[in-house]
Every structure is written in structure tokens, then in C-alpha cells.
Amino acid sequence: MWQHLVVAAAALAVTAMLTPVVISLARRLGALDRPGGPRKVHRFATPTLGGLAMLAGFLGAIVVASQLGEFGPLFENTSEPLALLVGALVIVAIGIADDLIGLPPTVKLAGQIVAALVVAVFGIQLTYFWIPGWDLVVLSGDLGLPLTVLALVAMVNAVNLIDGLDGLAAGVTTIAGTAFFLFTLRGDLREDVPASASLVAVIVVGVSVGFLLYNWHPARIFMGDTGAMLLGLLLGAAGVSWVGRGTDPSTVEFYGAMPLLIPALVLAVPLLDAVYAVLRRLLRRSPVALADREHVHHRLLRMGHSHRRTVLILYYWSAVAAFGSVAPVFVPLGRIIPWGIGAGALGVILTVAGTQRPSPPGIRTAPPQQRLTGSD
Secondary structure, eight states: OHHHHHHHHHHHHHHHHHHHHHHHHHHHHTOEEOSOSSSOOOOSOEEOOTHHHHHHHHHHHHHHHHTSGGGHHHHHHOSHHHHHHHHHHHHHHHHHHHHHHOOOHHHHHHHHHHHHHHHHHTTOOOOEEEOTTSOEEEOOHHHHHHHHHHHHHHHHHHHHHTTTSTTHHHHHHHHHHHHHHHHHHHHOOOOSSOOSHHHHHHHHHHHHHHHHHHHSSSOSOOOHHHHHHHHHHHHHHHHHHHHTSOSSOOSGGGGTTHHHHHHHHHTHHHHHHHHHHHHHHHHTTOOTTOOOSOSHHHHHHHTTOOHHHHHHHHHHHHHHHHHHHHGGGTSOHHHHHHHHHHHHHHHHHHHHTTOOOOOOTTOOOSOTTOOOOOOO
């Protein structure tokens, strides 16, 4: 485990050291996220392209991992590191273009599909899938490839959806990566089938924490689509790598379907919010892609929560979902249910307590001197 911690520390250090450089670069390039638009809550132009520092942190961590003996079989016997590297470069290139010039939704989606295809073709693909209570499902290439691409693209967009307030996406991915890493430690009982899941999980944690040092409210930089899509791709690849790692799961690995659910459960709030947004716009007969101020974080702000408290509330619900989803591999389900009920009740109290009278749509409830920032 100590070698995983070394990799996480490397990812954190590189990301933290290079983020100020990216801030300066973004200002010189004019890569600024300016106020305005239905979903934006920040008041000052803020540098974006933070994903460049995150990419550097990822690359630095991969280099460090390649020199550590624990990850030797992964680099020597599989092509998963190559799949991650190429996929990361492709998704970051798409993110840079979108952050700088703004890509049409169809072009952006096409780029995400290409990045996911690269990851799948180069070696991270759903091949074996265990369904609790059933048996081993062997997927053909014709089925495994599109399912892998679908899972990765869904995760990319899920993380992109939560990048709406300072520190929200970075914090939620930290929670997701930590929960997933704990799951892989408990379940990684067989060493004959190397998988990149645990390695990618700690890299996501390191990169996210390193960036959060500059992205916590009030943010000095936004990760932009460059960073959000990178984190989504890495989380998705970790889940796919774990699920398809072997054909003879142990009792713990009986939860083999769980890794793909962990990111989805962590991102349950924005995913449900997105579904509601689509239904809301369809009922209003407005374009589905039309942005508005009715997302969950906007609603929490209008309830009277401060920017930071809104983020912390969403952290809490993400942690309940993430750690609750992996808890069955550590303790009996019967012991989890009471804690889950208590955690849910506390979450409701934290969400409702301390709220003020809801503000009319479009009016911020923060004190005049409070600086609201956050990415779109």
C-alpha cells in the first residue's frame, strides 16, 4: 500500500506545483471563464484550463509508478498504462479545444467517443462481468466494446456535470477515488491478473486534492472541461479495469459489478439532476441543451446556503453514496442499514437546517461582499 501512497503524493505534488504555471498561461492566452450565462454563478473572469496541471500530475504519477516494483506486472504484462496515457491525451485535447473556442455538442461527444474507443482498443475493456446472484458473463468483442465506450462516455459527462461550483468536482472525485481504492484493497486478492484500478484510483485522488488547493472557494482557477473530462475518463477506466480483471472471482470479488456502480452512486445527485433537467426542458418545450439556473447547486444556493456550505452538503451526500456502496465488502449488510438510515437522516437535517427564505430565481442570496465563483 505504501507504493500507492507514493504515487498519490507524486500526483498531488506535480499538480499543485504546476497549477500556478497554468494560471499564468491561461491569463496570457485569454483562457478565462467570464461571468454571464444562465448557469454561471461567478462574478469575476477566472482562468480555466486547469486540466493541464491535472494531466501533468497524472503523467508524473504514471512515471513514478513505472519505477515501483508493485506495479511491475502491470507495466510489463499489460497494455493498460498505454491505454490510459493515450486516452488521457485525446480527452484533454478535446477539452482544451472546448475551453478555448467552444465546441458544438455533437463534436464534443464525438471526441469523447474517440477517447473512450482508444482506451478500449488499447486494452481496458469489459470482457468478463460478474453479476451477484448470477454467474460469469463473457462478453464478445461486438458487445464488450460498445458497452465499454458507453460506460466511459457516461462517466466523462457525469463528472463534467458536477463541475458547477468551486471545488465541487475535485472534491467529489476525491471521495469517489478514495472509496474505490478502499474497495480494490479489500478485493484485490489475486495477483495473477494485474489491473490498473487501484493505481488509477489513487492517481485521481492525488490529482484532485492537488488541484483543490487552488480550486476551493474562492477559486483561483477552474479545471474546465479539460480537467472534468479527464477525471471522468480515469474513474470510468478504473471501474472497467476492475470488472474485467479475471474469470474466477473470490467471495469479495463477487461484488465485481460494484465498481461500475461506485462512480454512478457518487454522482447520483448530478445524474438525477440531469435527468430532471431534460424532463423539465422537454415539458417547457425548450431546447434540451439550453442552460438554466435550476440545477441542484443553484437550488441549494437559493435556499440560503453559502457557496461553501452548498459544496460541503454535496460532498456529504456523495460520501454517503460512495462509502455506503463499498461498505458491504467490509461489514455485514445488516450492520450497514442502520448507519445508512442515520446518515440519510443527518443529511436531510444538514440540507434543510440553516436555510433562509428562498430567493426569487436569478437572485443570489450570498452577502454582497462574498465573491461567488465556479465553473459553468
